[in-house]
Amino acid sequence: MKTLDIIRTANSNLLRSKTRTILTILAIIIGTITLTLTVAIGNGAKDYINNQIKAVDIPNGLFIVKKNPNQGRDGNPFAPTDTLPKYTNQIGIEVTPLISSSDMASIQQIKGIKKVYGEHTNLQTLYVTLNGNDKYAVSAYYYVPEETLSLAAGTIPSANDSTSVILPYKAIKTLGYSSPSDLIGKTVSFAFITSSNINKVTGTPTPTLKQFHVSGVMVTNLLVGDNAIFPVSVNNAIFNELDTTPTDQQSFSNVAAITDSLSSKDQSALQTTLSNKGYNSNSISSISSSIQGVITTVQVGLSLFAAIAILAATLGIVNTLLMAVLERSREIGLMKALGMGKGGIFSMFAFEAISIGFWGGIIGILLGVGIGSIANNLARKYFLKGFEGYSLLTFPISFLIIILVIDLFIAFLAGAIPALKASRMNPIDALRVE
Amino acid sequence: MIQVTDLHKTYGNKKNTYDALNGINLTINDGESVAIVGKSGSGKSTLMHVMAALDTPTSGSVQYEGKNLANYNARELNKFRNENIGFVFQQFFLKPNQNVFENISLPLMIKGISANQRHERVLQVLKEVDMEDKKKNKATDLSGGQKQRVCIARALINNPKIIFADEPTGNLDSTTGKTIIDLLFKLNKEKHITLIIVTHDDDIAKMCDRRIYIQDGKILNHENT
Numbered sequence: 001m002k003t004l005d006i007i008r009t010a011n012s013n014l015l016r017s018k019t020r021t022i023l024t025i026l027a028i029i030i031g032t033i034t035l036t037l038t039v040a041i042g043n044g045a046k047d048y049i050n051n052q053i054k055a056v057d058i059p060n061g062l063f064i065v066k067k068n069p070n071q072g073r074d075g076n077p078f079a080p081t082d083t084l085p086k087y088t089n090q091i092g093i094e095v096t097p098l099i100s101s102s103d104m105a106s107i108q109q110i111k112g113i114k115k116v117y118g119e120h121t122n123l124q125t126l127y128v129t130l131n132g133n134d135k136y137a138v139s140a141y142y143y144v145p146e147e148t149l150s151l152a153a154g155t156i157p158s159a160n161d162s163t164s165v166i167l168p169y170k171a172i173k174t175l176g177y178s179s180p181s182d183l184i185g186k187t188v189s190f191a192f193i194t195s196s197n198i199n200k201v202t203g204t205p206t207p208t209l210k211q212f213h214v215s216g217v218m219v220t221n222l223l224v225g226d227n228a229i230f231p232v233s234v235n236n237a238i239f240n241e242l243d244t245t246p247t248d249q250q251s252f253s254n255v256a257a258i259t260d261s262l263s264s265k266d267q268s269a270l271q272t273t274l275s276n277k278g279y280n281s282n283s284i285s286s287i288s289s290s291i292q293g294v295i296t297t298v299q300v301g302l303s304l305f306a307a308i309a310i311l312a313a314t315l316g317i318v319n320t321l322l323m324a325v326l327e328r329s330r331e332i333g334l335m336k337a338l339g340m341g342k343g344g345i346f347s348m349f350a351f352e353a354i355s356i357g358f359w360g361g362i363i364g365i366l367l368g369v370g371i372g373s374i375a376n377n378l379a380r381k382y383f384l385k386g387f388e389g390y391s392l393l394t395f396p397i398s399f400l401i402i403i404l405v406i407d408l409f410i411a412f413l414a415g416a417i418p419a420l421k422a423s424r425m426n427p428i429d430a431l432r433v434e
Numbered sequence: 435m436i437q438v439t440d441l442h443k444t445y446g447n448k449k450n451t452y453d454a455l456n457g458i459n460l461t462i463n464d465g466e467s468v469a470i471v472g473k474s475g476s477g478k479s480t481l482m483h484v485m486a487a488l489d490t491p492t493s494g495s496v497q498y499e500g501k502n503l504a505n506y507n508a509r510e511l512n513k514f515r516n517e518n519i520g521f522v523f524q525q526f527f528l529k530p531n532q533n534v535f536e537n538i539s540l541p542l543m544i545k546g547i548s549a550n551q552r553h554e555r556v557l558q559v560l561k562e563v564d565m566e567d568k569k570k571n572k573a574t575d576l577s578g579g580q581k582q583r584v585c586i587a588r589a590l591i592n593n594p595k596i597i598f599a600d601e602p603t604g605n606l607d608s609t610t611g612k613t614i615i616d617l618l619f620k621l622n623k624e625k626h627i628t629l630i631i632v633t634h635d636d637d638i639a640k641m642c643d644r645r646i647y648i649q650d651g652k653i654l655n656h657e658n659t
Contacts, residue, residue, distance in 0.1 A: 005543050016531050334527040337488055339516025340544045341509060427488050431527065 001344045010351035013324070020323070024316045025360045028407060031310030032364025033371065035403055038306050040372050040393035042299030046292055047394050052222040053288045055150035056143075060114075060262070064107060064255040064274060064281045066097040098251035099279075106277065112259050112270045117144045117232045118252030120239040126191040126207050128167075128228060130175045138168070138190075141227035142235040144256045149229065153180035154216030159231050165190070165212040166229035169220045180217035187213050190228065196243045208242060232256070257281075310407065313360070314414035317353050321418035325349065325425075332422050333430025346423040353415020354408055361407030369395050436462040436485065436596070436628070441494035443480050443651075454480040455491065456651035464595070465626040467619065469639035472648035479600065481648065482632045486519055486598045487511050516545050520589025520597040520627075522618070524604035526581045528573035534560075535569040538587045545592065559587040563617065579610035586617060596628040597621070603638065615641065 014021045099107075099118065108116050119142050127135040143149060145159035149166065157164030167183055177183055191207035198205050218224055240249050262270060267283065274281045325332070332345060372393040379392040443455035454477045462468050472478040483489040485496055487503050496503045498518070506514060528537050538559060539552045547555075560566045563583040568576065573584065582602060589597050599618060603611030615638055622629040631638060639645045640659070647654040 001544050002546050002548065005549075009543075012531065330525075330527055331529060335540070335544065336512075337486075337515065337521055338541045338544055339512040339514075341512050344544070428483050431523070 001340060003347075006344065006347050007351050007355075010348050011355055013328075013348070014352055014355055017324075020320055021356065024313075024320045024356055025363070027313035027316045028310065028357060028360025028411070029364040029367065031306065031313045032361050032403060032407055033368040034309050035303060035306035035406075036365050036368025036395070036400070037372060037393065038299065038302040039399050039403065040368070040395050042295055042302070043394045043396060043399065044391050045295050047391065049222075049288060049291050049295070053284055055219060055221045056147065056223050056284075058144060058147045058256070058258070058284055060259045061144070061146065062113075062257045062259055062271075062274075062281050062283050064099070064116075064257055064279050065253070066099050066103065067275075067278050067280050068096050096253065098253060099255055100247075101250035104250075104252070104255065107255060107257065107274070107279070110270065110273055110277075112262055112266065113257050114260055115146075115258040117256045119232055119235050119254055119256065120194070121253040122194050122248075123235055123239040123242070124193050125228065126193055126205065128171070129189050129191075130186065132189065135191075136171075136174050138171075139225075139227045140190075140235070141224050141229045142232040143229060144232050144258070146258050149216075149224075150219050150221070151216040152219045154184045154214070157215045157231060160233050161215075161231060162234055162237055163212055164215040164231075166216040166218050167214055168218055168224070168226045168228060170226050171228075172217065183214045183217055185213060187211055192238050192242060194239060194242045196245070196248070208238075210238065307406075310410060314357075314410050317356055317411055317414040318417055320356070321349055321353055321415055322421070324352070325418045325422045328422075329425060329430040332425050333427045333432075336425070336427035337431065342423040345425075346419045349419035349422050350412060350415045353411045353419070356415075357407045357409075357411025358404075360411075361404045364407070365400050365403060369400070435464055435499060436460075437495075437497040437500075438462075438481075438485060439495050439497070441481070441484060441496070442492045443477075443484060443489070444492045453651050455484065455494075458494070458648075458651070458653060460646065460653065462628060462630065464628055465622070466644065467622045467629040467642040468631070469642040469645045470630065470632045470648060471634060471636070471639045471645055473634060476648045477651040478632050478648045480651075482598055482600060482630065485630070486521070487515050516541060517592050518595050520586075520592070520594035522582070522585050522589050522597060522599040522602045524601035526585050526605070528581060528584060530572070530574045532573060533569065534565065534571050534573060534576070534584050537573050537584055538591055540588060541591050555591060556587075559590045562590060562621075563587045577610075578606045579614060582606060582610075582614050583617070586614070586621075590621065594627060596630065599629065599631045601633055602631065603633075603635065611638075 104116060104118060107113060123140075125138055125140045128138045129135045149156055151166065152169060154166070156166065165188065167188070169180070172178065172180055172183060175183065175186075175188075189209045189211050191209055193205045193207040197207065212230075216229075218229055243249065259267070259270060271281045335345065372395060376392050438458055438460040441455050441458040441460075442453065445452045445454055456477075458481060470478045470481060480489065484491050487496070487506075490504070498514075503511065503514075529540070535556055538556050542552045542555060556569075557566070560569055563586050565580065565583050565587060568580060568584075573581065576584065582605075586597075597618065602614055602618065606614060618629055618631070619641060621627050629642070631642060633639055643659055645657040645659075647657070
């Protein structure tokens with residue numbers, strides 16, 4: 001029997017008990033919609049993280065901090081210790097140790113590291129003001145020259161520009177404007193302070209005001225947050241101005257290193273070297289992949305529930321086809337008498353199952369995508385308002401194809417049981433069934 | 435030529451056996467019309483099933499043109515039945531969801547003939563059973579006689595050498611039954627198709643060249659016309 005004839009016969013057989021077929025397909029549809037949506041939510045979240053990270057990308061960038069000997073057990077910074085920490089001449093035990101000038105030199109010497117930038121987190125911004133009267137609390141984010149930033153308006157100041165700033169998106173409304181470009185070119189003042197500027201007796205800070213002209217406005221971004229953004233040279237210059245102690249000036253709280261273009265193997269070797277020397281390091285891609293890993297785990301968990309729904313639906317296929325085999329035993333007997341082989345009978349019922357899986361899968365995926373698009377529009381209008389570049393659900397075509405293949409495969413497995421039963425029927429017994 | 439030698443067919447398990455066929459010897463020549471006559475439970479249906487390669491004998495052999503069916507594998511047996519044997523059943527066994535045309539083309543479809551090539555052949559056999567005007571009708575919308583004509587057309591479609599008819603008039607009134615029997619004998623005479631009718635109806639049996647009476651799985655007697 002020709003394959004085309006088998007498929008045609010299988011499909012026309014499905015239409016013989018329409019209600020039963022439709023109900024069975026409906027169950028597959030429900031399972032498929034669930035699976036499509038759970039996969040789409042996970043992908044939406046991953047896309048969001050990716051977009052957020054792309055907005056502040058440092059190619060070949062590595063963040064380096066010194067390991068805190070008081071923190072963690074067995075090299076795991078999050079594992080609790082079983083002894084009290086040692087005192088290390090610093091206030092507070094959770095503070096990461098500073099990276100000294102000799103540390104900087106040793107990091108610089110490691111093979112694969114091209115350039116290092118130190119940052120003083122001890123330098124704080126207290127507030128920003130446009131007119132000198134209204135002060136708004138703001139923190140600072142310092143970028144290295146190699147960093148790319150996604151701006152809502154304006155340009156990124158050059159690496160040694162000490163008088164320009166990129167303001168956070170919220171600054172537009174805060175400072176009384178309506179569009180990002182309104183802020184470009186305006187002059188704002190920032191209040192800077194280090195711990196050495198705090199009056200030891202009264203605790204009152206005496207900040208230093210610095211004027212900057214606004215060169216850009218940053219898009220809303222998860223990693224940068226609501227920080228004002230300066231070149232890292234600004235951090236170093238102002239710190240050195242406020243804190244004149246040479247050892248303080250040469251000690252950094254963290255370091256951003258630029259490496260050569262490394263393979264992931266070389267990259268992890270480099271990070272191991274850093275770890276052996278007493279530094280924790282993180283690249284943006286590793287931060288991204290660890291977040292993605294968490295999302296994937298949640299996604300797989302959710303998808304398993306959806307898969308259970310599909311699995312339950314396939315029991316419907318088994319049931320439907322077993323009934324069909326019983327109803328059609330005389331027909332099976334006749335076809336066998338007329339020379340149809342076991343394989344032909346098996347394929348015919350298997351195709352019926354696959355057909356149910358196909359229609360259930362296709363309709364389920366289409367409905368899933370439809371529901372998802374509606375949900376996306378609602379989300380954008382209401383609770384995701386202001387989350388730039390975020391779709392609640394995304395539907396990569398490759399995932400949709402995988403879902404369909406899963407549907408077809410499970411349907412085939414479900415159909416195999418009744419199909420086998422039909423193919424093994426004895427023609428005479430089958431013809432005798434009343 | 436069909437040659438049946440010392441055919442035995444035993445049903446049941448070790449404790450409870452039942453001999454449906456108990457040493458049947460029989461030769462049927464090409465183009466002959468033969469009636470296998472017997473009461474229900476006599477073994478006549480089992481004999482037909484074994485002769486038509488639908489069932490295997492417990493012992494003994496069935497040979498077509500000197501070739502033993504026991505030497506054929508499942509695939510060869512399927513092909514053999516498909517190409518050489520036509521079946522006409524008492525209960526018709528037509529597919530209710532298909533029309534006359536589709537029902538008749540079933541053996542060709544099983545053989546793997548493409549839809550285009552099936553078309554011509556189906557029209558030809560429809561003419562032979564005088565049912566051309568009903569080809570689009572659903573099988574369920576036909577009268578008993580028309581149904582049996584469709585079955586005969588289906589049996590004829592592969593130009594079989596033998597037609598096995600199992601109580602072909604069992605579900606028909608006597609007038610309709612007569613026309614069906616006439617059609618079968620016409621095919622037997624004009625196309626030299628060997629006709630083997632399983633029946634308990636003496637009037638039909640008497641029309642055949644030869645009658646074989648079966649009782650308790652044995653041949654009671656042969657009778658030639």
